[in-house]
Amino acid sequence: MITAGIDIGSTMTKAVILDTDQNAVLASSIVETGAEHRTLALFILEDTAKKAGLSCGQVAFIVGTGYGRLNIPFADKQITEITCHAKGVCHLFPQARTIIEVGGQDSKAIKLTEEGTVGDFVMNNKCAAGTGRFLQCVSETLEVSLSEMNELALRAGDAMPVSSLCAIFAQQEIISALSRGTPVEVVLAGMYGGFARKILTMANSLRIEREVVLTGGTCKHAALQAAFRRELGFDVLIPEEPLLTGALGAALLAGKYGGRLSREELEALQLRRSFTSVEIS
Amino acid sequence: MAEELKNTKPRTGAVKTTQTCHEAGQLIKKFNADAVRALQEGSPVAWVMVSSMMEELCAAMDISPVFTENYATAAASRPGGVKMLEVAEGDGYPQGICSYARVGIGHAMLRQQCGCVQPDWPLGGMADPTVILGSTNVCEPRYKWYQQLRRYQNVPYFCGEYSMMRLQSGVDPAEVESYVIAAAKKEFLRCKDFLVKHTGRKFDESRFMEVVLQGERTRDAWWKCEEIRRAVPGPMPFEDMIGCFPIGFMYSAYPESEAFFNKLYAELEERVAQKKEVGPVGEKYRILWGWGIPPYGYLKLFNIMEEYGAIPVFGTSNTCYGKYTHDDFGSFTDPVERYLVGQFRSTNHGMAEANAMHVTQDVYDVIRFAKEYKCDGIVMNGTPSCRFRTIGQMAAIEMLKESTDIPILIMENDMADPRAINEAEIRSSLESFVQVVDTAKRRREGN
Amino acid sequence: MSETKGLARVNEMLSTDRFARAKELRAAGKHVFGYVCCFAPLEMLTALDIVPVRLLGDPNEPQTEADKHVETIMCSFIRSVFDIDLKGCFSFLDGLVVPHSCDSVCMTWGIWPYYNDSRVFQYFLNVPHSATETGEELMGHALQDFKKKLEQFTGKALTEEALRSAIVRHNRQRALLRELYDLRKDPVPPITGTEVKQVLIAVMSLPVDEGNALLEEVLAEVRTRASQKAGGPRILVYGPAMDNGFIDLVESCGAEVVIDDACLGTRFFSANVEEGIDPYLALNHRYLRDTKCPRTYRRPPEEELAPGQTYNYEEDVELRLGHIAKYAKEWKADGAIFYVIRFCDSHGFDIPDARDSLKRHGVPVLVLEGDYTLTKEQLKTRIQAFLEMLDQ
Incomplete structure (x- = not known):
């Protein structure tokens, strides 16, 4: 399953796209958070997906975390950064x-x-x-x-x-x-x-x-x-990239919660998800 | 702890003026050493809260007291004090609670971890207690702290219920004295029974009467020293008295304490006769330390004041507990009653006047001492971790403005948490304050 | 008098003016006294036909008046009460009763009459700090003094008959509140923690008999209605105040607050005033000995201990704090959240033991510290992370 974790921190916003079957990070991004969280979340997801050679629509489950986690309207679940950092770090350092x-x-x-x-x-x-x-x-x-x-x-x-x-x-x-x-x-x-x-x-x-x-x-x-x-x-x-552990954890947890859904439920989720394309200047 | 000693910061303690005052530290060290020796010899040691109705009882029963609040003031200006605070906070005690208690609890936690006190702790740590004696008199930390000590150290705890010994505003001491003393006496005797049981020491009434009388003599000797400080120029600044008053306050039962204050008085008499001034530029302004526990981590602030010619000629921090009224206690033949009535009346010495003026006793003390000591300015210090000695200072300024126009400064620095002291701000606010005091003084004198 | 009943009445009171009824009574000539905390003997007021109403702060009101007159390094709850009093929120009262609950309350009392002496009757009740023999003796004197001053004020005698009747009626209120709380033991409670808090505030703003009638309506209503939430982790909340929206915040994160150890909660009603014994001794026991607030010192009996021996610490903690774990067990709490107001010495010193006592009983604990006014976003993250932890 392809999952994404987006971590909107107070200073920096991070995203990770994960292939849970291969247990591999396909791509990641780090940008400065500004004031506009919603457009930023979409921007970073698109950017990271592009790096991975994918489109946003191919992501099965998305978890949002961080200070701005409530401002990711297309996230399927929002989880606190505490739980996400724990997951990410534990993955890197058992x-x-x-x-x-x-x-x-x-x-x-x-x-x-x-x-x-x-x-x-x-x-x-x-x-x-x-x-x-x-x-x-x-x-x-x-x-x-x-x-x-x-x-x-x-x-x-x-x-x-x-x-x-x-x-x-x-x-x-x-x-x-x-x-x-x-x-x-x-x-x-x-x-x-x-x-x-x-x-x-x-x-x-x-x-x-x-x-x-x-x-x-x-x-x-x-x-x-x-x-x-x-x-x-x-x-x-x-960690090699200390900024990414939250987003990594979020992507891993996306695999956990997405994994509980049937294929039909996941498809329905993807269809329901709405990405409004907004220009970022 | 060794790395704490690499202190690249300049010293924060106060430089003292009077000679006798240097002996105060030695005397307190001796009392603490007595407690350590007592412990080594298998004699009982009690940890005691000050003004808890139990200091004299311990003395009469040959139980060595250790004053844990006093320890925290010493730890505040020494490496290792901060470590104790951090350790206590690590167990979940919030930073907002009494810093004396956090030091004490940190000490107990470290002692539990290390098995015994370590020589590189402030003052070598406190001697282990045989019993701990808390009190509900004055404030809550004084009974909650010792309750918490038992989380780390299994030791019998007597908590004296004396919460009415210090009255609230509006209460008439005469109306309540008889039943407060009756209850206090029963509590006192319960404490005595507790001590007999857990230390094996005996209580002898006539011995206790001796101790009570000694206590009265020591405090009278102490107060003579306080009263001579009315002289102009002031012979003894507050930072000196900070070092001395524990002897009158906590160790009044010992003849050495009376001798100490007699010696101090002689020195002060001479200074007054010779009109000796305090400070590098002499006495230009007389300042009252009106309210609040001084920041023990930065007593140097008094020297800073003195650099500008502002001499802290008197301080009220402990007048509410220490001063005996000049009532005649001769009518009390029962030493316990005599003792308790003395404590009660001195603690509430200004209540009747304060009630009549519709102010708190603390405010009344500031008003009268500012007058008696001819002060040009008042400095107060709010300590963030102490409700009891801070809440009401702002209100006090408003009440004071009705009877005096001398300038008042409030600072905010903690008493035993050096991390909550702002040294740079202290200097700049004192410097500005002295200018304000100068302007006000010139105006009063018609210049 | 309002026409609405039950929860609708509660809602109406809290969204308009919870003191509307009290003001009506005051205008009709009844004495209405405000009190803070759980130590004022309400029965003595009721016995003299004085309506006692509980004073609370306003967490949404910036403490602009308090800022002019009193320091910030104190309990922000009582500071808020003081603040809104100076703004006239309690101007309808003709009396104020402040017990010696804690240092923050006590020190605020020291300056309160200076800033507001409009009330004819302003009284500081000298509740001692210890639930011991001496404490009981001093509490007895405090109650007698209170009686004397009340009689002087009202010009009436506080008769034993009136007092016993008041005790029965206030005990009835406590029993009704316990019934309400028992409903929350259900696997899916028919009433939320937020609603219970609202009911408590409403009841504490009314004369005891009207409060009892309201409670009976609420109970009848709640027993027959469908459950209110889909369920979520069952939480015990611990701390002072709790009227500031904390319970609402916890529930908005998806939890169900099923039980508490709080001043605006079980401490108010957990124990009855014993009927059938001397009423002043009964009041003494109920208010000093039986109010499980951390400001009261208590210890296990020690007469039977040998020299040098002291009761073990676990026994001591069990006596002081054991009721919290009992509540958690009886109400099947999945976790506990503490909200301790900054600068609260009473609760602050107890945090390690209260926390560890619950943990020993298998109840995970989240300890939060903050002001009376909540910083909601920051708290939400912590609460949510804790709930996620429980869900793992």
């Missing part, structure tokens, strides 16, 4: 027991059961601290690009983590440290350390168990990966 996902505007920790299902989870989306947005703010304040920040921090290694709970306080702490003459590499390493620590404090309530997998766009920063390793005291696993 030995995973704890997932830490750092998104653009939220962060989550998910505990997996031995069967690979969600055992428990915890989320933070109340404030910027511990999310990609915080790093964005620091980058703008210091007028240093995200990749430069990452490079600089990696040079420093170990440093006293920034302690503040609040993103605004943390920024002020960073600025104070710089004005005291602390080298910028040390300050940034401390920032990543504080960042990891804040997320781990949240995750600790789940009783972190190995293997730990990091996902989400923000974890592409090597400095953040290093900070997590330091704070945890052991290595972490990172």
Whole structure:
């Protein structure tokens, strides 16, 4: 069966098309989310289907997930990103027991059961601290690009983590440290350390168990990966494309729910599905 | 924990002025060391809430007290305090609840994980308790915290029901005193029975009377020091008294405490005689720390004030528990009654006046102390994890404006959670506030 | 007086003005007092022909008045009650009874009369914190003081006869509410959690006898109607308040809220006032000892313990929180969702034990924390993920 998973996140939108019989990802896409979710969802599905050499109509079952999951009118089911990330990560890393996902505007920790299902989870989306947005703010304040920040921090290694709970306080702490003459590499390493620590404090309530997998766009920063390793005291696993685990999980779950339907029911679903073609400028 | 000690941040504690005050820390260390030694010798140790009607009882029964609230204030400015907070939060305790309790619970959780306290913990950790004594007096964390300690440590817990010892607005203390004391006395004796049972120590009434009288003497000596601080220039800033008042508040039963305050008084007398000023630029403005627990993770804020010539000449944080009225307790022959009446009347010392003015007792204290200590400005601090010492500050400002026009500043920084302290904001708000105080003072003096 | 009955009446009250009847009575010269929480002895008010109405906040109303006068680091529920009081929502009352429930309520009381002293009778009921001997003694004094002040206010004696009659009628209400809740044990409950919440609010806005009559109508109606939902995971909700639309939100995600441990819920009616004993002792027991709110300290008896021995922790937790797992079992809950209001010390300290107690009994738990005003999208994701977890 050909399935699709669409993950509309606050910053990035991702799609995966899967052939469940071959257990192969046929194509995937990552684009920036903007304000218009509905047209974006169709656009990314069409784009990904094209890459796979298919048309949208050939997709048997579609699952929508992410922050904007309610804005995918043609999705056959909408499932939370927690369940989808768990599914996607478990597929890539069967030995995973704890997932830490750092998104653009939220962060989550998910505990997996031995069967690979969600055992428990915890989320933070109340404030910027511990999310990609915080790093964005620091980058703008210091007028240093995200990749430069990452490079600089990696040079420093170990440093006293920034302690503040609040993103605004943390920024002020960073600025104070710089004005005291602390080298910028040390300050940034401390920032990543504080960042990891804040997320781990949240995750600790789940009783972190190995293997730990990091996902989400923000974890592409090597400095953040290093900070997590330091704070945890052991290595972490990172998918090749950390942004796609949600969409992958959604596509896999599409296979599960689509698989429960008969061929007639699937055909009827495909016929009923309405894609309104809209031009995206 | 070792990596915590690589502290690249500058120190956050306050630099003290008076000489005697440096001995306060030593004395408290000694009391804590006594508890550790007691434990090693097989003698009982009690974890106690302050102002819980049980500190003097422990002293009279030779049970070493450990004050866990006080421990949290020390942990707030030391590496390892944050770790304890994080550990407690990891078990599901929300960040909004009392930070003293989160430190205490984190300590208990770590102790359970490690098997015993570790030397690199703040102050080397707290000595294991034989019993824990909570109280419903003052606020909820004071009985819920100890209830939760038992989740990690199997230890007998007595929770004293004293919620009426500190009255609410509008209640007339004279109307309720007799039945509150009657009930409190029964509770006190139940606590005594509990301690006898679980520590094997005896309770001797005459010994307790000695302790009560010692307590009265210590607190009187403490209050003499508070009252001499009315002098202009003020001889002792609030950050010094923060270091000292635990001795009067928690350890009043010990003769060393009385001796300490007598020594402090002598130093203050001399400072007053010589008109010695506090701070690098002297005393330009007199500030009242009007309300709120100070942020123990950044007591340096008082030195910052002093840089601008604003001297915190007095603070009300603990006046509501510590001050004995000057009533004559001689008519009470029963030491338990004498003790409890003393506690009740000092805690509610301003209720009658406050009720007459239709303000809360806390507001009344601010009004009178601002006058008595000739203050030019009032600083308050709201602590996000403490309802009891924060709610009402904004209202207080409105009530105060009816009787005073001296400027008031409210800050918001937590007492024992250093992550919820905004250092940059403290400096900038104090700097601006001093300018406001200066303008107001000139206006009052007709300049 | 309204002509509609049963659930239609409930609906009418909640969509127009739940206090319409209370205002009518007040205009006709009856005393109407507002109260908060579950500790005010309503029987004593009813006995003096005072109508007690439960005060709640408005989660959709920005707390603009409260913002001027009181800090944010407190329970946003009582802050909302205070806020809408200053906006005149309760101006029809001639009395206010505030018990010493918790620190947030207590500290709000400290400033409340300063901002609104329009009510002739404003009373702080000094409910002690412990369900112990000393607590009982102090509660006895509190009730006697309350009696004295009520008699002064009304100019009437609070007779034992009137009090016993009031106890019977309020117990009747509790029994009717328990009957209503029993209906929710059905595999497909004939009444939703949202509807039950609405019924509770309506009943708490009426004099006890009218509330009882309304409940009887509702029960008759609900017993004979078809089930309301296709079914979904059966959920127990736990926490303070619960009048803010949380139950509605959980049900909108496809679940069925079948039972609760909440202030606007079982805590209000789970235990009767014992009839046949001294009425003040009975009230004392019901309100202090038997209200299972986390603000009350209780412990297993310890007289029989040996020196150095203490009751085991599981026994302690069972006494304080065991009723939650019992509810979950009796109502066959598939999972439990906690909604703890930020800055609530009473519930906050209990979270680990309440959560673990349920988990030990095989009930998965989702712990949520937030303000009285809900951030619906964020909560929906968490609730939905939890329901998906239950469905796995």
